[in-house]
Amino acid sequence: MRKHLLSIDDLTRDDIERILGRAQSFAEISGRTIKKVPTLRGRTVINLFYEASTRTSSSFELAAKRLSADLVNVKSAGSAVDKGESLKDTVQTLSAYDPTAIVIRSPHVGAARLVARWTAASVINAGDGKHEHPTQALLDLYTLRRRAGALEGLRIWIVGDVLHSRVARSNILAFTRMGCDVTVCGPPTLIPRGVEELGCHVAYSLDGIEKADVIYALRMQNERMTGAFVPSLREYAARFQIDGRRLGAGQLLMHPGPVNRGVELAAEVIDSPQSLIVAQVESGVVVRMAVLYELLAGGGDPGDEMSSLPPALVRPESVA
Amino acid sequence: MSSAQLDRAPAPAADLLVRGARLFDPRTGLDGEADLLVRGGEIAEIGDGLERPDGCEVVEAAGLCALPAFVDPHVHLRTPGREDEEDIESGTRAAAAGGFGAILAMPNTDPVVDSASIVRSLRQRAREQARVPVGFMAAITVGQKGEGLTEMADLADAGAPGFTDDGLPVVSAGVLRQALRYQRLSGGVIALHEEDPALSAGGVMHEGPVSALLGMSGIPSISESTMIARDAAIARYEGGRIHVQHLSARESVAAVEQAKAEGVQITAEASPHHLCLTDEEVRRTLDTGYKMNPPLRSEDDRQALIDGLRSGIVDCVATDHAPHSREEKEQPFETAPMGVTGLETAFAALHTELVLAGVLPLRLVVERMTAGGEPFGIPAPRLERGAAANLCLVDLSAAWQVGDAGYESRSANCAFDGRTLTGRVRMTVAGGAVAYRERSFAIQGVA
Ligand SMILES: [Zn+2]
Numbered sequence: 001m002r003k004h005l006l007s008i009d010d011l012t013r014d015d016i017e018r019i020l021g022r023a024q025s026f027a028e029i030s031g032r033t034i035k036k037v038p039t040l041r042g043r044t045v046i047n048l049f050y051e052a053s054t055r056t057s058s059s060f061e062l063a064a065k066r067l068s069a070d071l072v073n074v075k076s077a078g079s080a081v082d083k084g085e086s087l088k089d090t091v092q093t094l095s096a097y098d099p100t101a102i103v104i105r106s107p108h109v110g111a112a113r114l115v116a117r118w119t120a121a122s123v124i125n126a127g128d129g130k131h132e133h134p135t136q137a138l139l140d141l142y143t144l145r146r147r148a149g150a151l152e153g154l155r156i157w158i159v160g161d162v163l164h165s166r167v168a169r170s171n172i173l174a175f176t177r178m179g180c181d182v183t184v185c186g187p188p189t190l191i192p193r194g195v196e197e198l199g200c201h202v203a204y205s206l207d208g209i210e211k212a213d214v215i216y217a218l219r220m221q222n223e224r225m226t227g228a229f230v231p232s233l234r235e236y237a238a239r240f241q242i243d244g245r246r247l248g249a250g251q252l253l254m255h256p257g258p259v260n261r262g263v264e265l266a267a268e269v270i271d272s273p274q275s276l277i278v279a280q281v282e283s284g285v286v287v288r289m290a291v292l293y294e295l296l297a298g299g300g301d302p303g304d305e306m307s308s309l310p311p312a313l314v315r316p317e318s319v320a
Numbered sequence: 321m322s323s324a325q326l327d328r329a330p331a332p333a334a335d336l337l338v339r340g341a342r343l344f345d346p347r348t349g350l351d352g353e354a355d356l357l358v359r360g361g362e363i364a365e366i367g368d369g370l371e372r373p374d375g376c377e378v379v380e381a382a383g384l385c386a387l388p389a390f391v392d393p394h395v396h397l398r399t400p401g402r403e404d405e406e407d408i409e410s411g412t413r414a415a416a417a418g419g420f421g422a423i424l425a426m427p428n429t430d431p432v433v434d435s436a437s438i439v440r441s442l443r444q445r446a447r448e449q450a451r452v453p454v455g456f457m458a459a460i461t462v463g464q465k466g467e468g469l470t471e472m473a474d475l476a477d478a479g480a481p482g483f484t485d486d487g488l489p490v491v492s493a494g495v496l497r498q499a500l501r502y503q504r505l506s507g508g509v510i511a512l513h514e515e516d517p518a519l520s521a522g523g524v525m526h527e528g529p530v531s532a533l534l535g536m537s538g539i540p541s542i543s544e545s546t547m548i549a550r551d552a553a554i555a556r557y558e559g560g561r562i563h564v565q566h567l568s569a570r571e572s573v574a575a576v577e578q579a580k581a582e583g584v585q586i587t588a589e590a591s592p593h594h595l596c597l598t599d600e601e602v603r604r605t606l607d608t609g610y611k612m613n614p615p616l617r618s619e620d621d622r623q624a625l626i627d628g629l630r631s632g633i634v635d636c637v638a639t640d641h642a643p644h645s646r647e648e649k650e651q652p653f654e655t656a657p658m659g660v661t662g663l664e665t666a667f668a669a670l671h672t673e674l675v676l677a678g679v680l681p682l683r684l685v686v687e688r689m690t691a692g693g694e695p696f697g698i699p700a701p702r703l704e705r706g707a708a709a710n711l712c713l714v715d716l717s718a719a720w721q722v723g724d725a726g727y728e729s730r731s732a733n734c735a736f737d738g739r740t741l742t743g744r745v746r747m748t749v750a751g752g753a754v755a756y757r758e759r760s761f762a763i764q765g766v767a
Contacts, residue, residue: 009533088650108652109536110606129654130535169535193538197529 004123005291006112008134008173016141016178022290023142023283030066030286039297040069043100047073048090048115049126050106055257055281056126056136060103063288072097087111091118100296104128122295130164136256137170139287141178143280144214147252152179157209158200159240160218160264163190163229167256168218172198185209186218186240189229205239206246216254217242217264237263244268252276325481326422326453326698327446328412331753333361334709337372341381341713345388345703346687356386358709361752366705379747381713388701389421389452389710389750390667393511393692394486394565394589394638396659397454399442401430406643406730408442411663412451414641414729416756418663419712419745421701422453422693427464428487434459434470436478443479452750455481455696460499460510466491469499472506481696484511486565489547491517496551500560509587509695511563512551514572515614519543524654526599526615533603536654539615541569548572552579552586561585563695566640568594568614570624577633587695589638590625592666593735596673598622601735608649608656609735612642615658629688630680636691639666643731660735665722667714669736671743682716709749718744 002010011019029037045064049057057073064071074094087106094102095118102119104112105126112125127133145151156175162168162184172195175182182200184191196202209215220236230236243266247253253265253275261267269275338356343366345351355370356363372378392415398406406414408425415423425442427433433442433456442456458480462468464487472483483499483506490496490512499510520539525531527538548564552575555562564576567590576588593612598619601610610616628634642659649656662669667689674680690700701710723737748756 087652106652108654109534110653113606114652129652132535164535166535169533192532192535193527193540194529194532198533 003295004112004116005134005295006116006123006125007132008137008170008177011134011177013177016138016174019138019287019290019294020142020145022293023286026286026289026293035066036068037066038068039293040064040067040100043069043296044097045069045071045101045103045292046094046097046099046121047071048094048102048104049073049075050104050111051127053105053127055284056105059284060126060288062285063292066285067289067292069100069292072099087114088118091115095119095121101292124291124295127166130166130169132170133166134170135284135288135291136167137174138291139280139283140171140216140254140256141174142287143276143283144252144254147276147279148213151175154180154213155183155211156180156214156216157183157185157203157212158216158218159185159206159209159242161190161220161229162186162195162218163192164221165218171216172200176200183212187230187236209246210248212251214252214254215242215247219256219258220260220264233263240264241266242269247272247274254280257281325479326455326751327443328450328453328751328753329446329448331755333752334358334749334754335360335373335376336379336749336754337370337376338379338381338386338713341384341386343386343703344682344686346683347388347700347702348704350703356703356711358749361709363703363705363707363709366703379713383715384713384746385716386703386711386713387419387686388690388703389712389748390419390689391692391698391700392420392423392639392641392663392666393563393636393696395423395425395641395663396428396643397425398643399429399445404730405645407449408445408454409449409451410728410730411641411643412449412454413756414661414663414727416451416748416750417728417745418665419667419714419748420452420663421710421712421748421750421755422455422698424455424457424481424693424696426484426486427457427459428485432459432464433457433480434462434464436471436474439475439478439480451755452748455479455698457482457484457486457511459483460485460490461495464488466495469495469502472499472502472508476506476508480508481698482509482511482563484513484565486511486513489513489515489517493550493554497554497558500555500558500562503560509561509563511565511695512547513565514544514547514551516543516547519546523615524611525602526617528599528618530599530603534606539613541571541617541621544569544614545571545575548575548579552576552582552584555579555586556582556584559585564588566591566594566614566638567625567628567634568617569621573624573628573633576628580633587635588628588633589636589692590629590634591638591640592662592669593660595622595625595629595637596669597735602653606653608651608653609660609733609737611653611656611658612640612660612735613658626674626679630684634688635695637666637670637689638692639663641729643729644733645731646733649733660733661727661729661731662734662736664727664729665734665736665741667745668720668722668741668743671716672741676742709752711749712745713747715744715746717742720744
């Protein structure tokens, strides 16, 4: 396994399979009354969040605690203080705690990769700007495979604001890597130019979505209206909202949350039996346990992790 | 070289006997091993077995190639205002180390070079500090605000070789038109940073599959090419002379080609980084050393630039040497400033990536690297008897790791940092004086 999880692009199909398999075994632990295992006892995990995200940060927190790691939460919600020097200063300061892992959420593309240069710890990208959110993609794969059985050959439509979505980017990469057939769909102004070179199809209307096995709706952010990306929320909803009429029998529905009810999804589909939205949240913890385990404890069984300690601490590489 | 426009610090006129180098000059057709004698800063003799006059230094140059010195029409010296990043001394030292015999400095400084008094004071400083002759371009509009014209005639009289608002486009077609009309009075080519701010709004890299993958806002190639087409049309209408800076896209090469075919007085430059690198570097590293404006574009764009250089649609190479402090560049890609240095690596990068790769002949690369002054009325240096000594001695087979031994520039934000390039400048004679000598390149046989 690798030292960092910065991008789905860095993972092979085998890497993904191993993480999903590991998540499966942690799911069994989570079924017990005492949900803790001693795997990461004595190691420190730092949650460094420069954007508010209760969902992701609490999921990482719970995952670290169930693995018995010591956890430090550093939040700087709502501010953009991770500008250059201060991000580096913060990381170098936190590195004095000798963390085994730093989980970072940042409004800037590539922040996780920068942090990886400045620390000897393993770095997990918990969302960097509009770039990627790899653990979300992994938990989506995990959730979907549990429900659909196999991933290979599934036809998946990702609908909505692809342009501004790190979830979309990670999921296009993850789904295609696992052999799914991916279509991205939305208003042309919200589909990035050149996206088809990532290996997906592009559609500008929901025509044809009935052939999909899975509909993955993205969050439509209100602030995109003012950026003149779509003329109005009403027109967007009329053309791209998934409602009871759109969601065919047998199709599965996913969404990274939180949902704008009545915008990208109609209320009646959110709680339908075809919806995996709650299951996605539940999967978050075990998948993040699996990621922490794979990066920090190395390959073997959860019992013999002491034989494969993380790579020796090295002097942080300087940036040219 | 027009000494009226370019200034350098006083330095003793070179007296050198360059012995046994391969003399190579695409303009004179010179290519062969011979001796070259520089007396009093001029090329006095070229021939076999030349005698060493008394008091003349002998440079044993067997295995080296003597080229006419390069000319860079696009350098940011960051003076006045950001001398922590570069100043006249360090910038011209970097130029000399890269084999350049003359450079033109951009006026987007703080304050902007928009008055004759600033030009005169910069020229005075250059006469104290510059290692190679340097000219100071003046702004087209006051404060580079894109509104009122500068006193272009006075600026030209003060020695500005041309005008540019580089760093910014001239957004108003009306203002550009007035500048081109006024050119009849002021002279001086108008050099243009071509970018439509509405099209590149918020962009930090080339718009294409890589920006789609990385989730970063893109700068489309049409941001550049539509402005070139607009400005070429205005220049044609007014009969003005324009020079297009740092071409980056296939569409831009096509726009220049079309303008030339229509008889527009237009020249164009391309940078070594756009000729050698693509946005894949950004994808691979997310390193801010690859963040610049215009951005590194696709392989297809790069090939179009190479074709343009080959055919002459792209007239010359310009480095767009843009120093930034380490603190500024050590940021997430989206927030870091745009710009990379390049004086010290320009020849080696093109030699490695284009000449040794069999893409372009050495003759053509040298021709385009020495042509940068021509749009501004500064003739290219030549290796011929009677010419001022402007030449560099290059070891074409020396491989070196960029940045390993530091930089002469005050900044280190070089797009080729860490790469191994082949071709190393050992010595530069600029404006008749020795401007640079590599430390290990020992002085031999001084009488
Ligand atoms: Zn520019």
